Amino acid sequence: MKKLLLAALVLSANVFAADTFDAQTIKVTEQLKEKSLNSELAYDIVARLTTEVGPRMAGTPKDLEAVDWAMKELQRLGFDKVWKEPAKFPAWLRYSESAEIILPSKQPIHITALGNSVSTPKDGTRAPIVIFETLEELEAAPENAAKGKIVFINYRMDRSLDGNSYGPAVQARNRGAVVASQKGAVAFMMRSVSTAKHRFAHTGGNHYKDGIKAIPAVALANPDADQIERLLQLGHKVEVNLNVQAESKGMGTSYNVIGEFTGTEKPNEYVLLGAHLDSWDLGTGALDDGAGVAIITAAAKHISELTKTKRSVRVVLFAAEEQGLWGAKAYVKKHQDELGNIVAAAESDFGADLIYAVESRVASNSLPTVRAIAKHLKDLGVKYDARNNAFGGPDLIPFKDSKVVPIFSLHQDGTDYFDYHHTADDTLDKIDPVKLNQNVAVYAVFAYLAAQSQTKMIGK
Template sequence: MKALIGFSAFLLASASAFAQVPTIADKDLKIAAELRDEALKSSIGYKVVESLTTEVGPRMAGTPGDAAAVKWGVAKLEELGFDKVWTEPVTFPTWKRGTEKAEVIAPYPQPLVITALGFSVGTPKGGLTAEIIQFDTLEDLVKAPKGIAEGKIVFIKNRMKRARDGSGYGPAVSARGRGAVEAAKQGAEAILIRSIGTDSHRMAHTGMMRYEEGVKRIPAAALSAPDADLLENMTRRGKPITVKLDIDAQDGPDYTSHNVIGEIRGSEKPDEYVILGAHLDSWDLGTGALDDGAGIGITVAAAELIARLPERPKRSIRVIMFANEEQGLVGGKAYAEAHKDELKHIITAAESDFGAGKIWRLDSRVKQDAIPVVEKMVKVMEPLGITYGNNRAGGGPDLIPLRGYGISVFSLRQDGTDYFDYHHTPDDTFDKVDKESLDQNTAAYVVFAYLTAQMEGDFGFGLE
């Protein structure tokens, strides 16, 4: 019996010894460093963003700009020499902005700068006039006595906090997402929120909001930060504040756009692939340079640099320009559904969707014995000012559906200190993209993409 136990232990030890531990060859680390240095002087990504913002511009889902962007994406990938370029359909409901005006009628008449929130309904023809009722936060609105906002316009004044990692966005954005529902439950006729942003410019930030089945749909808009301050100052004077809203937003028909996909085909394991993602759509107010033209430029440029090598990498590198991220990760969900039978072919994925600020940290979500490979990857990125963070990466918004299936993901954390100054505003334009910072992003992504395409072993599947 003792001998059998000993033999079983030997077999287990032998199996463990022969299991493939993820590794990266020294020669691949050297090539990755060379690609990194080339990225810092190539500026391909910057040129791609310039092309997208100049030749297409705003590309809200379901608009002519969306259709133009899809054509642009296919043409750009073909022009840059991707081995395979194709599109996959993504269908969704659409929304039209229309007219949007607001003004204080009494006691201190002044115009207000607003923008309707995505999928808001419009006001009645001729507008809507009502008294303002102010709340510090969404939570305060929810906890207020039932019916407190009957016949009024709710104003939520909460402020987003500036943070390098964008962590102030989550706590603030609930007012945009659920504010209309909670205001309607309290009897409100409409809702105004302080824009979810960190700037002090007199421009409003748009973004998606949601209605709830069985709850009255009321108009929803965001105020510029200075105009939110103005309403606050008026309410301190203790007099009723009457505001008129005139919003002509309305739902449109269903529309079919496309995920645009380009692939650098692998030489040894072509059916295994690394995903580099970004979203092609933008809101309609600016030209979508930071959100997410920068991500398109970074990921396309990283793959294009690898395609210049004398030999293709072992695995394929797949750049995905996701459709309609802004209105609910629609392209990401469609891709996950269309490719659910090949999920184990995805070696890992990362998405660039946080502007063009320099990357300062790399986070992973990989099996434990792959951490040494990640550490070697970070070593190549160190000259770029990048350190290793943790093994709890999210990967990016469009990767949430895939991550839910357990694929490995990475987060290349960008400095977002000023990202929400421009997010979803008319000021999201090409001049806000810094070429040096964009090149640094490309350098980090090219290291990530090349080494994950070349490594032996895998990062795991079915991860929590």
């Protein structure tokens, strides 16, 4: 009995022992930090993507141009394998959009159509405004509460480090037009999902529901939302004319672009670094998500320049994220039987400000390895977040259901991110090269150590 107990204790100690890295691995880690922090590669990648290709909304010729650009870029950088995999998605095109207040006095307002919006008649849709502060308030309103009117949801995002008010705003953006239609509305309008005072409207995904009449759906620039709010508070009847011309084009095809540096000892096991290649059509997609493309590509390249890893490092540039994670869904479906080969997965899709924390979503016996990796990120300004409930990024949502993929969040400062998100102002000048390189260093160290770890991490 004592021998059995001792054996059980030894086994338990081994399972929960801290993952340690040898002197050579630690030496390469330090070299990797220095290389990443002083390189111009990441900024060069995002500068050329946003300049040579520009906006690349899925369903437009620019998206396929971006796929071709990315394939050539990964090949130029010397990835061992470069390939693409198709992803189907509902294509939609924006043609024109405008709006003006008609009553109590004529004045233009700045809007943008939400993704998948149906068109108004050629002369627009004119109707009085009915205001709701939240989606929940609209849902609780009586039937026909908005009959013949334009529903206006006035939800304000709070400025925060982690963007935690984005979720409720997105719910209004995703479902607001459906609920408004159920209440009898002829169109749906919402305050932009934004923390900015700039007069830019923020686009984003809007999704209709079968059996419920689709109505035009738009976002309104925050200063113009303030204008309508003041007019209503002054007791005026506010009437607006919206004009949106757009078209759904049926199912389109884009491609996940994938590059891999192949491991020497366990090549079938790999670290997955994700970002999305597509963008909305208003800006050049520098922050969302050109920066992410540059960060993970440069991180993988820097690792390859210093060493060969035991496990593979795979970069996945997902397709059609903005339309509803279609590239990520296609990847999971195609690779369903091998998701257990992913030893760590993280996505860069929150701009280019500094990373301040690392959080995992792993089985408890993988936590010692997580803590060992986190230790080597401290001098890059990254603390360890012990909650172990990482989101990982939008494109990793389809991976979570497997319960086998170890998910990581490399938390970025998002204080200013929603000033520019999904707007015409999402351009290269918003990226600080020094902060961008800190991201590259963090992703490079994370990926390298996950690929080198003695124990294979598993998800939960």
